[in-house]
Amino acid sequence: MKDSYYIITGDLVDLADPEESIEYGPGDWLVGYPEGDEQAGGHYVGNRLKRVEGVVVSEGVLQPLLDEMVDREEEEEKEDVGDDDEESIDPTDPADSGMFISTAPDSASLQSSPDNFSSPHAEQVLKPILNDTTEENAATALEAAYRGHASRKASPPKKSNPKSINSSPQSNNGNKPFSGNKSKRALVASPAVAAQLEVVSLPTAASPATKLTLSAPQLASLAQVIDGRLRKEFGEREEALKAMQEMMGKMRMQLTVLGNEMKGKGSKGKTDQAAAAGIEDGGASPEDITKLSRRKSVQERFNSYSFDPQLPRVAQITKKAPGELNEIDVHRIAAANSVVRYAESRSAVYEPTGYEPLGDRNTAPSGELTLEHVHGYSGKVAKSTNCLYLYSGEVVFPASAAVVIMNTR
Amino acid sequence: MNIKSLLESVESAESANPNSPSLPNPSLTPPRTNTQRFFLEHDDDVTAVAVHPTLDIVASGQLCRKAFVLLYDVTSTNDEGISFINELNLGNNTRGVKCLDFSPDGAQLLSVAADPYHTVTIWDWKRGIKLVSARANNAEVFR
Numbered sequence: 001m002k003d004s005y006y007i008i009t010g011d012l013v014d015l016a017d018p019e020e021s022i023e024y025g026p027g028d029w030l031v032g033y034p035e036g037d038e039q040a041g042g043h044y045v046g047n048r049l050k051r052v053e054g055v056v057v058s059e060g061v062l063q064p065l066l067d068e069m070v071d072r073e074e075e076e077e078k079e080d081v082g083d084d085d086e087e088s089i090d091p092t093d094p095a096d097s098g099m100f101i102s103t104a105p106d107s108a109s110l111q112s113s114p115d116n117f118s119s120p121h122a123e124q125v126l127k128p129i130l131n132d133t134t135e136e137n138a139a140t141a142l143e144a145a146y147r148g149h150a151s152r153k154a155s156p157p158k159k160s161n162p163k164s165i166n167s168s169p170q171s172n173n174g175n176k177p178f179s180g181n182k183s184k185r186a187l188v189a190s191p192a193v194a195a196q197l198e199v200v201s202l203p204t205a206a207s208p209a210t211k212l213t214l215s216a217p218q219l220a221s222l223a224q225v226i227d228g229r230l231r232k233e234f235g236e237r238e239e240a241l242k243a244m245q246e247m248m249g250k251m252r253m254q255l256t257v258l259g260n261e262m263k264g265k266g267s268k269g270k271t272d273q274a275a276a277a278g279i280e281d282g283g284a285s286p287e288d289i290t291k292l293s294r295r296k297s298v299q300e301r302f303n304s305y306s307f308d309p310q311l312p313r314v315a316q317i318t319k320k321a322p323g324e325l326n327e328i329d330v331h332r333i334a335a336a337n338s339v340v341r342y343a344e345s346r347s348a349v350y351e352p353t354g355y356e357p358l359g360d361r362n363t364a365p366s367g368e369l370t371l372e373h374v375h376g377y378s379g380k381v382a383k384s385t386n387c388l389y390l391y392s393g394e395v396v397f398p399a400s401a402a403v404v405i406m407n408t409r
Numbered sequence: 410m411n412i413k414s415l416l417e418s419v420e421s422a423e424s425a426n427p428n429s430p431s432l433p434n435p436s437l438t439p440p441r442t443n444t445q446r447f448f449l450e451h452d453d454d455v456t457a458v459a460v461h462p463t464l465d466i467v468a469s470g471q472l473c474r475k476a477f478v479l480l481y482d483v484t485s486t487n488d489e490g491i492s493f494i495n496e497l498n499l500g501n502n503t504r505g506v507k508c509l510d511f512s513p514d515g516a517q518l519l520s521v522a523a524d525p526y527h528t529v530t531i532w533d534w535k536r537g538i539k540l541v542s543a544r545a546n547n548a549e550v551f552r
Contacts, residue, residue: 368411371447381454381472384508384552388460388467390483396467398455403448403469405483405491 068225374399448491450479459509459518466494468518468534470506475499478506478520480534495537499530507550521550 296304320329339348377397379386387397395406448469457470457478465484470476478497497520499506505523512519518534521527526544533540 371449373445374447378454382456382458384457384550385510386458388458390460390465390467391463392465392484394465394483396458396460396483398458398469401449401451401453401455401471403451403455403458403467405446405448405467407442407444407446409442 072225371402374402374404377404446483446491448479448481448483450481450493456523457506457509457520459511461511462513462515464515466515468509468511470499470509470520472505472523474504475501476503476505476522478509478518478532478534480518495534497532497534497537497539499528503528508552521545 325333335350338351340351341348377386377399382398387395390396390405393407393409395404395408397404397406448467451469451471453472455469455471459468460466461468465482466480467483468478468480470478476499478499480494480497482492482494484492497518499520499522503522503524506520507523507527508519508521510519511517516533516535517540518532520530520532522530525547527547527550528542529545530542531540532538
């Protein structure tokens with residue numbers, strides 16, 4: 001659908017639509033889609049393209065444009081009566097498909113090669129009409145464009161039939177008619193116009209192509225009109241954008257200020273709370289609180305305690321007098337007194353029940369053991385000569401920790 | 410109640426009873442066969458024994474951190490039994506006595522300690538004097 005753009009037969013309403021958020025400039029491509037194309041969103045103005053290819057203009061918009069163009073030319077004629085049109089108006093090359101609002105067209109190269117079209121579609125549409133340079137044809141084409149330029153059902157522009165154009169229903173939306181305006185006719189009838197026809201048309205599958213032929217000065221003036229409108233809108237938009245940027249900057253500043261204030265309030269609130277708590281506790285200042293919160297050393301804490309030497313030890317306190325003790329208490333006290341503690345044992349050791357201390361009976365039992373006979377001798381431990389005869393004929397040999405003197409006779 | 414008291418009680422009983430045979434005098438009667446006497450002054454394993462060449466004197470050494478040699482008279486005719494003569498201390502960390510022997514004349518005693526150097530010492534055992542001492546090697550001693 002991008003190929004089916006209109007040239008000048010587009011819709012400028014989109015440009016004037018305040019809700020349209022597309023930013024476009026003089027160097028952008030403006031590509032339009034035919035009406036009723038809901039998928040493409042109706043008229044569309046492309047942005048961020050190289051240059052202006054064309055503007056989609058609807059019938060109700062193109063009409064006042066043309067009127068404005070005519071009025072402007074009339075004013076120019078009044079101002080510069082003797083001047084030629086060629087001086088003030090640049091001849092836009094028809095091969096340049098962005099002829100209307102293009103900001104940087106290479107006019108010289110385009111003039112030298114008028115058959116150089118930017119797009120095949122433009123070539124297809126423009127070339128046959130450019131070749132048809134007869135004054136009559138041009139005049140009729142322009143007239144038809146003026147009267148029924150926007151009628152999608154009109155016949156193709158190549159073989160423009162005045163009858164068919166005239167017979168086509170007038171689609172002007174109540175604007176002032178062109179027929180009675182002499183200046184327009186003069187424009188149309190100017191001989192120089194026929195030589196440089198500009199085609200504004202679009203053949204699409206949905207709607208047949210319509211043509212709008214304009215002379216070079218007409219096109220230039222029309223381009224100036226559109227350019228002026230665009231510039232005006234651009235200026236407005238730029239102003240609005242600047243205003244919005246300023247507003248955004250202010251909002252940002254306010255937000256940052258608010259954030260800083262919030263941060264400061266957070267820290268401030270804590271300190272205020274602490275100070276308030278200190279005042280509530282004992283009227284102490286924050287410095288005193290910090291002093292109190294300082295951790296004391298062990299020696300300081302120990303020195304802060306004071307013990308009365310006259311106080312009885314808790315372990316020595318007996319809740320009952322000796323006469324008031326019952327059997328359980330007696331047993332408990334006895335068990336507590338029977339505790340034996342050893343250095344090797346963590347737990348307390350209690351003497352067995354029924355244990356009686358030895359007292360004076362702690363002596364060995366009466367009786368002795370006597371060694372009568374040793375059967376054997378230590379030959380492994382005593383590895384040296386370990387069996388000897390005495391002079392008396394007795395045998396001496398060691399046995400464990402004893403030395404045996406044995407009489408073998 | 411020890412043996413002496415037991416013997417006394419037995420003697421008193423025998424003396425009380427004239428029919429019972431009187432005990433023979435040990436100095437006059439020959440020793441009974443396979444009778445043993447014991448020298449029980451050691452407190453650990455006895456590892457070396459030596460006998461005097463001419464007298465009934467026995468030297469015996471034992472295992473100990475500070476090894477020592479005991480000399481005693483085992484004359485069977487002694488009424489008091491075994492009589493202790495002398496003690497020879499080999500020294501610290503000697504661990505034991507590997508070997509003991511008297512000199513041929515019986516005047517000196519030679520001892521080999523169980524320390525790593527197997528220190529050899531010659532004693533005048535009567536007086537308990539260390540005459541000479543020297544380190545040997547660390548090879549094992551079997552005699």
